[in-house]
Amino acid sequence: MASRLDDFRDYRARMNERIFQIDHLGIKRFFNLDTAAYREGALDPKTKELLGLVASTVLRCDDCIDYHLVQCVDAEWKDEELYDALNVALIVGGSIVIPHLRHAVETIDLLRAERKDSKS
Amino acid sequence: MASRLDDFRDYRARMNERIFQIDHLGIKRFFNLDTAAYREGALDPKTKELLGLVASTVLRCDDCIDYHLVQCVDAEWKDEELYDALNVALIVGGSIVIPHLRHAVETIDLLRAERKDSKS
Amino acid sequence: MASRLDDFRDYRARMNERIFQIDHLGIKRFFNLDTAAYREGALDPKTKELLGLVASTVLRCDDCIDYHLVQCVDAEWKDEELYDALNVALIVGGSIVIPHLRHAVETIDLLRAERKDSKS
């Protein structure tokens, strides 16, 4: 059964491929720079993904939240740690963030369910 | 010689005191909740201050950036780590963040100069 | 026949319940503070819901608009008064608010239709 996460991943992969075809040098370089920003540096990738999650949450972008949550779960952040990071975003961003908090918590649950499925 | 950081700290302390006098229960509780969000939890305070810095930077609030940089330097984040976090904020938030990046880098320099002064 | 408002109410109730289960003290306190902000104080709840509606509209959050419109209709604001408040939000926030104005006007119509149904 396809979840909304599968739809997101399919659409994202398809349109990123389409954007790659467009072959605009500036856009391609920005995509590379975006990927590079989360690589090992003075900070480790795990910490950076959490920064990306909080930035996405206060800026209220569900797709960006989903993307960074996928990365955060891969990087082995635990649920309680993700909730604690989302709490910082909620306090900084206020109640206007709440719909995105609901979305984020649902995404975490979907990601945990996927992990369980893949193990069984 | 008073730096702009001293002015910020004075104004912030004076107006927070004034807001405390106003004695609005909701506002006081929010201030408490805001302080509590950065305390030890599933995440440690040091990590949370970095989250606060990145959230403040993508939301482009110089006063909030200064506040969290003070906390980040106190929490012993190194300059290179702060720059790496600011880079994540720059990529997420785009060139509109650049004036705040300039401000943040200047604040880091001012904070390091203060530390040096207090040791000499 | 379920409207999009029923879907919104179901999803909101379900995910708020899930967030309650998570049992993060900071998040729970913020939810309480959010509820308390619209209770009787120096201003009455009816006025505060209108403030919440305008804040949600200029910040362009459809879920928040729907939530406050439900409360505003319950608080007996008339359609013409809601339109006048939305006009303030439109002037403050500009044409980028228009898609959310469309959404808000549709939600008002759906809420009035619900009231009619429940009376017949």
Add this chain to the structure above:
Amino acid sequence: MASRLDDFRDYRARMNERIFQIDHLGIKRFFNLDTAAYREGALDPKTKELLGLVASTVLRCDDCIDYHLVQCVDAEWKDEELYDALNVALIVGGSIVIPHLRHAVETIDLLRAERKDSKS
């Protein structure tokens, strides 16, 4: 002694006059529409100014906050009512609003001092 409010009023008056000289039909019409949005309608001007204050606060614009606070004090909103409205803005907009809350509270104090001076 000129306060920062006098500076704001002078600059605002001078630049609005300059914008009027520019004589761009669209800009002039927008300014008229902006003024008209706060006039008597389904809602009274007093209520609308409070809506303008909250919208300005969640959108974090100090000049807009000052402008609407001047109007709100003229419309006889009491301090406690203004604080209660600012609390709604704080909850909706989060801690990123705090520097603007400090500014707003200071402006209210300056406006009250002006009133006292003009009576003595």
Add this chain to the structure above:
Amino acid sequence: MASRLDDFRDYRARMNERIFQIDHLGIKRFFNLDTAAYREGALDPKTKELLGLVASTVLRCDDCIDYHLVQCVDAEWKDEELYDALNVALIVGGSIVIPHLRHAVETIDLLRAERKDSKS
């Protein structure tokens, strides 16, 4: 076969008609002013639509992006020119704009497919 663009156009037309029925003078005047802003002036309408596209993209409003892309394609902007404008929006607005870049590129493809269909 109805695309999401047809759904958008239908909903937009229907709700704009509904908003017209509401007959709020301020809202109607704002809609007129909004239309007028893109008419021939010191700048030509073609340039102004591109400005509207970039403004909509950095403010991250998919409906506004779609509306201005329809106008931009009608105004005979070529795909490469639209991509170059979207690149400016991406650099100014950062990676948080990427989901809207995907949406915009898909809309351009849908608009080109419509043009092809109408010619065949």
Add this chain to the structure above:
Amino acid sequence: MASRLDDFRDYRARMNERIFQIDHLGIKRFFNLDTAAYREGALDPKTKELLGLVASTVLRCDDCIDYHLVQCVDAEWKDEELYDALNVALIVGGSIVIPHLRHAVETIDLLRAERKDSKS
């Protein structure tokens, strides 16, 4: 006599130099990409600077507005054309943009005065 534009240019140059010294690869690449976004491409640099101005105005960043106005005047955009672009930004972004419109109009006047001085 040093204008606020000179102060802005000095501070910007000094802090950009400082950021260059920091030598963070991601930040340096972003700065290069930012510069490149306004170079000749499918669109000419003159058009792109106007896009940058409107993006900066709706995102309400005075420093970014000043930077792009300097570039726009260098690119020979006339005052009436700049006002017409600012009108688009005002309509898209609403009255919250007005303080930045005042700032922009003042900057245009300062830039014209500089040009006159340098010719005399």
